Amino acid sequence: MRYVLIDRCLELDKGVRIRTVKCVTRGEPFLRELDRYPPTLVLETLLQTGAALARVTAGGDKRSFLGKITEAEFPAFAQAGDRIDVLVEAIQSRPDGTMLHGEARVDGALVGRAEFMIGFLPAELVPAPDPKADERRRLTRKAIGLPPVEEA
Amino acid sequence: MVEFHFLDRIVECEPGIRVVALKALAYNEEFFADHFPGMPVAPGAMILEGLVQAGRHCVSAVGDTGNWALWRVKGMRFNRFATPGDVLRLEAERDKEEDGAIWFKGKVEADGEPVGRMRFALRPVTGLPDGPRP
């Protein structure tokens, strides 16, 4: 499936909050078989929205990554035809990472909530540098015919 | 009700106790195109989905035919990125019950090295009507 889970951004207040919208439809491949939007995708929606806030706040061309999820809960389900209203707020922005808290609601009802941390490349929050992985990536890109990654 | 299948193979199953499953990561899986362009990394939420499906299999293996959905997650963290070419080994071990929900300890490895761990709870849910809501 395509993996951009932000349909529209309604508000972005750097370092403070972001509001987006995610529509849930049978047009999405996995929902042709399911009754309800998988909670893991509600989670991903929250994470992508939070990452957008963290990235825009940090500025420049930073790549953001999921650092960790402290906790998350999914009290109700979103279904095909629903529009999810997403609100993520920055709790703490530090150079080493941003702690965020997000809520996803359908018609005011909470379908997901998460507290998580987004880090930036290159930074200590990304899992430790792995020269083997870097070499593997370089070789793979060459094999597939992609241009080399530019180091920041 | 058919769930979207994320797991490739169940390799170990102690019904109701523990399940180990495999999920291979292929560059041509659609989510890699967007996550991230030019630097494919398995999304944490997808790895969680794999563990959720493994946990669900663990529960249904004892003959429970109900639907189990992800309710809560605690302490999801990663040691390294999972990338195309990795075959993820996902292990879900039943931990405890809480208000009818079942908590699992989840562990993910690739090539014998840790990729991440998390705890998650599945709760029983009744089916929703098929087709568009009236």
Added chain:
Amino acid sequence: MEDNEIISKVTECVANALGRDEEEVKLESVLSRDLEAESIDYLDITFQLEKAFGIKIEKDELFPQKIFQDARYVSDGVVTADGLAFLEQKLPYADIASFRVDPKVTAVPNLFTVSLLVNYVKTKIAA
């Protein structure tokens, strides 16, 4: 606040931040060595403590990164006299005396125990 309550809440904060059961978190547990805390977790621990105790922890106040980054403080993998003074000033409630015996910079993380967090919180809320 009673000592027991402080210990209990700090334990809960560390357990939450590190995704562990509270039983695994002991007073003498070294955050990095025993509980596998990584750099990503120190921010989370700081935040959980702020939330639980209603305190404000300034950057580098609890987990001073500078010790690793300043050439005055570390030389050839050993913490210098300046570095030791810095640690004593920043972490008055830590066990620097034992650390002085073999002040390798790689051993600095061993100072960060749950017990240190408890002492820090006590100092902070008494202020």
